[in-house]
Structure formats: C-alpha cells, structure tokens
Amino acid sequence: MSEQEIRVPELGGAESVEIVGVLVSVGDSVEAEDPLLELESDKATVEMPAPAAGKITRLDVNEGDSLKEGDLVGMMETAEAGASGDSDQSEGDEESVGASPARDETQEADAATDSQSGDTASEAPGTSGGEQAIQVPELGGAESVEIVGVLVSVGDSVNAEDPLLELESDKATVEMPSPATGKITRLDVKEGDTLKEGDVVGMLEVSGGGAQASSEQTSTGKKEQADSVGASPARDDAQQTQGTTSSTAAKPETPETPSGKRVHAGPAVRRIAREFGADLQQVQGSGPKGRILKDDVQAWVRKQLQSGSSAPAGGGAGIPEVPLPDFSQFGEVERQSMTKIQRLTAQGMHRSWLNVPHVTQFEKADITDLEAFRKDHKAEGEKRGVKMTLLPFLMKACAHALATYPQFNVSLDMANQQIIQKHYCHIGIAVDTPNGLVVPVIRDVDRKSIWQLAEEAQELAGKARDRKLTNNDMSGACFTITSLGGIGGTAFTPIVNSPEVAILGASKAAMEPVWDGAQFQPRLMLPLSLSYDHRAINGADAARFTTLLSKTLGDLRELVM
Incomplete structure (x- = not known):
C-alpha cells in the first residue's frame, strides 16, 4: 500500500x-x-x-x-x-x-509512449488506411443520449477535440468531441436520433499523423471523452443554446434572464429546475454561499403557483416556447405593443388554462316568452333611460342557480387543501372594448331587481368603454357571464376566470322547430355554454345547473318560487 x-x-x-x-x-x-x-x-x-x-x-x-x-x-x-x-x-x-x-506536449508524448508500450488493444476501432470510425464514447452511466444538434457536415475539416455533436442525457447537454484531426467523410446520424455507447456516428479521414494520434486518443483518452460526454456538467444557459436553432427548440430549457447572476447549483438540481420550468436565476439558494438546493427549487415552484405569477416571456412551466419565423419574408409586417389590458388578459387566460381542468356543458333555453316580456317593457326602459337587454335576466337566473347549487359559488385553496364557500353573489360581466376585454362586477345580484341590474350593467359597460373602471369595479366576482349574442355563433367554450370555478357563455338566440308533443312549434332558443373547474364541480351537477338555468329562463315564475 x-x-x-x-x-x-x-x-x-x-x-x-x-x-x-x-x-x-x-x-x-x-x-x-x-x-x-x-x-x-x-x-x-x-x-x-x-x-x-x-x-x-x-x-x-x-x-x-x-x-x-x-x-x-x-x-x-x-x-x-x-x-x-x-x-x-x-x-x-x-x-x-x-x-x-488541450494537453501539453509532454503529456501527449507520455500518452504516446504508454500507448506504444501498453496493450495492443489501444488501436482505434475502424482505423484502416487513415480512416477512423467516429464512435460514441463512454456515457458516464447514462444508458443513452439524444442528438440535439449536429455541428458538422460531410466534408468539414476538424481538429482533435472540436465538437461534432451536441448530446443530451437526463443530466446535461454536452458536446461530443472529435477523436482526431481530419475530414468528415461520412455522417450516419441526424438530429433527434438516440445513441448508445460505442455506436458509430460516421467516419473521419485522419490527416497527417492523425492515425497515431487517434490510437493514442483511444488508449488514454477514452475515459476523457466519457467524462466530457457523460459527466454531469450543467453548463450555463448561453452554452446550452449555443447549438443550432432547431436544437434549442427541441428541448424546453429554463429561460435566460437578463440579470446574468451566477447560479450555484449541482446537476441534479438543474435537472429538477428544467423539469419544473424553474428559472434558477430567480431562485434564492439556502445552501452554503447561496448554493441552490432541491428544496429551494420546489419552494420557488410552490410560491409561483400560489401567487399566480406568470411565467417568463421566454417560456417556463416546462412548456416549450413556440418559435416565431421571420414573417417579413412572406410580406409586409408591423409590430405593435400590447396594451396593458391585453397583457393582463393574456396572462390571466394562460394561467387559468394551465391550472384549471376545463369541461364545458351545453344547453339550450327556450326564451320565446322571455323575449316577448322584454319587448313589452322596452318603452318603460326608454322612460327610465335604461336599455332592457337579456343580460339582467341572465344574471338573475344565474343568481338563482348559484343559490340552489352553492358548489358553483366557491374557490379552491389547493395549498391548504380547502374549499372556500362564498355567502354572497357578485357576478362579473365580460365587456368587449376597443382596448381589450374587461370584466366589471355587479354586487349582490340576488338582492337587486331586474331594473337595478339593467341600470348598473349599462353604467359599468359605459365606464369600461371610457376606461374609467376602478379596481373595485372589477374585483370580488364569484361567477362570470360572457355573451356573444349580439355578434353571432351557436356555441363556444369560455375559459373559467380563476379563482372562480365556473363561467356561463351565451350565444346568439335563433328560431328553431321544437316538438311540443303534438307538433313542431317555432321557438326562440338561446344556446348556453357552461365551462367549469372539474376539480370543484362534477358533470352531474353541471347538467343540473344548466337545466335549472334553462327552466328559469323559459319561465320567469321560477324566480319567485
């Protein structure tokens, strides 16, 4: 010893x-x-x-x-x-x-001496007449790697250690170096292929004394290549995106942030961050000298989910970014900045779509009698200075259904595993404005008359179009109604306005033949689309909710029962 x-x-x-x-x-x-x-x-x-x-x-x-x-x-x-x-x-x-x-000349000489005096098996496999097979070196424990970038082409001249392929294992993205100096004569692989240790990826015509160098490389450098490919170097973001554009699109990497802060994290932590779509630049490390631990990444992800923070513009949440082509190659283009309303709407819709398991229940309501009743009160509405639309009737019917089925008037606190039951009835109404979609809220819908609801809806819609809504005007809703009846369409699937658990969409009413038991009668039918959060509401309850809505809108006497 x-x-x-x-x-x-x-x-x-x-x-x-x-x-x-x-x-x-x-x-x-x-x-x-x-x-x-x-x-x-x-x-x-x-x-x-x-x-x-x-x-x-x-x-x-x-x-x-x-x-x-x-x-x-x-x-x-x-x-x-x-x-x-x-x-x-x-x-x-x-x-x-x-x-x-690059090893110094003394080391190269030592390696050559060892190669010549050592075992004869050190000759490079496939070496014959100056040609050498390019093989995948040891992978350091990885069973296989995926090619995410081909960095050379047939005919290219390369030096020893020049990168040939960009490979991705479950631990890192690394480059596979050339075993010797020479010219690429054959490439048998392409981006997306899966390789294992020892696979031949092509042939290299070794130049000059390259045949000896390649033998030397195989005997003393096989392990070096293995560490270069199979160790776990978690390179920084700039290095990871250094390959081709297609290799960047092939894997959802954590987006680079402009801070440029050095990240102290091991390969295992970086792998977890990639899986969660976590930006390590934003994670506060609790380890020695600020090193990021697995618990830090998991805590950061939990915080983002609880706070509802949007993902960075470049990606996140483990979702690959959609690559944009250069549209100017197809014709004239113009870039416009999104308005604040458009940005907030996009973030909210994206957040809800990612977090809420949506289901949509469709129903039709016979509003023939309701429409006649509404028109009968049109003159009185003009005297009051209020336009009587279908919306206040929809709100009143929804308030009745929410009282009957209170499971629609909740929010989910998944962090604490609790359901928050609301004992008030505030309903949001989606308003289309030139600047984007906004949702003002009418409070205590269950306690107000149809005329009060019509007046308040008209007032809030005017404030929305004049951009005079306050934060208080747009907060506190427990249910939302969005109507496309004035435009058209037969049905659609609205996105739940989380943390609410349901939203009602109304399309354009149309006359349809309805069988009354003896004959077909022309009836004015209103298509309804109820989207709901399947974590809080099951399908049977959704069907009961829309059935009650249809019944109430078909006979207003249901509201006083």
Whole structure:
C-alpha cells in the first residue's frame, strides 16, 4: 500500500473553481474515477474523480472553498498497482474536470509512449488506411443520449477535440468531441436520433499523423471523452443554446434572464429546475454561499403557483416556447405593443388554462316568452333611460342557480387543501372594448331587481368603454357571464376566470322547430355554454345547473318560487 496525494487536475482554462459538494468522507473506499468533489467554475458544474482506487485517509477541504489547479485536497491510500498507474490516470482526470482542455506536449508524448508500450488493444476501432470510425464514447452511466444538434457536415475539416455533436442525457447537454484531426467523410446520424455507447456516428479521414494520434486518443483518452460526454456538467444557459436553432427548440430549457447572476447549483438540481420550468436565476439558494438546493427549487415552484405569477416571456412551466419565423419574408409586417389590458388578459387566460381542468356543458333555453316580456317593457326602459337587454335576466337566473347549487359559488385553496364557500353573489360581466376585454362586477345580484341590474350593467359597460373602471369595479366576482349574442355563433367554450370555478357563455338566440308533443312549434332558443373547474364541480351537477338555468329562463315564475 502507498499514500497518494489528491490534487486538483487541470481546469481547462478556468483560474479557480468552487467546491459546491463534498461527495466522500475520510475512511471511504473509492474506485478510480469515482467522484470525490463537485466543483463549479464560471462555465459548468462538474465532478472531480478519484485518481486511483483506494481509501480516503485525509480531506483538507470543505464545501465553499475555492481551489486552483494543483491544489492539494487530501490524501488516499492506494494499492501498489494503482500507484504505478497514477501518471497515466492523471491524464484522464485532467479532462474530466476541465472542459476539453488541450494537453501539453509532454503529456501527449507520455500518452504516446504508454500507448506504444501498453496493450495492443489501444488501436482505434475502424482505423484502416487513415480512416477512423467516429464512435460514441463512454456515457458516464447514462444508458443513452439524444442528438440535439449536429455541428458538422460531410466534408468539414476538424481538429482533435472540436465538437461534432451536441448530446443530451437526463443530466446535461454536452458536446461530443472529435477523436482526431481530419475530414468528415461520412455522417450516419441526424438530429433527434438516440445513441448508445460505442455506436458509430460516421467516419473521419485522419490527416497527417492523425492515425497515431487517434490510437493514442483511444488508449488514454477514452475515459476523457466519457467524462466530457457523460459527466454531469450543467453548463450555463448561453452554452446550452449555443447549438443550432432547431436544437434549442427541441428541448424546453429554463429561460435566460437578463440579470446574468451566477447560479450555484449541482446537476441534479438543474435537472429538477428544467423539469419544473424553474428559472434558477430567480431562485434564492439556502445552501452554503447561496448554493441552490432541491428544496429551494420546489419552494420557488410552490410560491409561483400560489401567487399566480406568470411565467417568463421566454417560456417556463416546462412548456416549450413556440418559435416565431421571420414573417417579413412572406410580406409586409408591423409590430405593435400590447396594451396593458391585453397583457393582463393574456396572462390571466394562460394561467387559468394551465391550472384549471376545463369541461364545458351545453344547453339550450327556450326564451320565446322571455323575449316577448322584454319587448313589452322596452318603452318603460326608454322612460327610465335604461336599455332592457337579456343580460339582467341572465344574471338573475344565474343568481338563482348559484343559490340552489352553492358548489358553483366557491374557490379552491389547493395549498391548504380547502374549499372556500362564498355567502354572497357578485357576478362579473365580460365587456368587449376597443382596448381589450374587461370584466366589471355587479354586487349582490340576488338582492337587486331586474331594473337595478339593467341600470348598473349599462353604467359599468359605459365606464369600461371610457376606461374609467376602478379596481373595485372589477374585483370580488364569484361567477362570470360572457355573451356573444349580439355578434353571432351557436356555441363556444369560455375559459373559467380563476379563482372562480365556473363561467356561463351565451350565444346568439335563433328560431328553431321544437316538438311540443303534438307538433313542431317555432321557438326562440338561446344556446348556453357552461365551462367549469372539474376539480370543484362534477358533470352531474353541471347538467343540473344548466337545466335549472334553462327552466328559469323559459319561465320567469321560477324566480319567485
């Protein structure tokens, strides 16, 4: 047995790295290449492997320490065989921490000597007459990787270590380097293909002394390539998006924010962030020196869901961004800024659509008698200065249905696993304005007369079009009505105005033949569309709700029963 120093290998150009994870303790037995430390540079988070098999006898570093190339981090007890191979092993280690470092001439010479004097199996597979097969190196434990970017074409000249493919495993997106200098003569893969260790992706015509170099690369650098592809370097966002446009569209990455703040997080945490669509730039780390832990990501996601914060413009929520083409190539275009109402409406609709499991129940109400009643009171409405429309009757019928089926007058508090039952009846009415859609609220609908509701609806609609609505005018609704009757259509599926659990849509009424038991009669039928949150309301209750609405609108006497 012999003692061996554990030192920081070559850092691939980085001046220093920070320890963000100590993965072993004194007394632990490790194999060669087992990860000892998790190091973070300004470009990546990677693991520092053990230089040989043995037992850790001393550790001189802690999480949060800064290290430079060659720094002593501890000691290990190794077997004699392991000690004799330390020189060769250290060459492989250097590329495992540094991202594609260029080894110096002395190291190249040593590797060549080892390759010639070592086992004959070090010849590159597929090497014949200056041609070499380009194979997927060891994947560091990953079963397979997906090609998310092809960075070269047939005929391209490349240098050793130049990136050929951009590969994505479940831990990281990394580049697969060229095994030697030469020209690409064949490519057998394309973006989206899945590869395994050892798969041939193409052929390379090795230039000059490349045949010897490729042999050398295979014998001493196979492990180096494995670490380059299969370790877990969580590169920063800029590096991840450095490939082709199509590779960016192929995976939903956490969007880059303009803050440019350095993120301290390990590969596992970054993977969780990608799954949740969390922006690590916005997550506050609770670990040493602000390092982001898994719990921090989960807490951030919970907070976003509870606060209803919208996702960043570039994506989020794990949903891939829709790529926009250059529309000017098809014709003349003009860009206009969204109004504040349009922005808020888009955010609210998107939030509701993502969070609410929508179901829509359709029904028709016979409003023949109601329409005659409304027209009979048209003259009185003119005297009052109020336009009598169908809307106040809809509001009154909805208030009656909400009282009968109170499960429609609730909100869900999913964070606390509670249902909030409301004992008031405020109804929002969607108003279309030149600046966008707004929803003023009429309070205590159940306590007001049809005339009061008509007057208040007219007043709020006027304020909406004049952009004079206050926050108080648009808050507190427990149910919403949206009507397209003045425009047209036979049915639609309105989006629930969360945290409400239901919304009623009314389309254009039309005369239809209705069977009365003896013959068909022409009746004025109003299409109704009730969208509801299926977490709070089941289908049977929705059918009962719309049936009661239809019955009430068909016979106003139901309101006094």
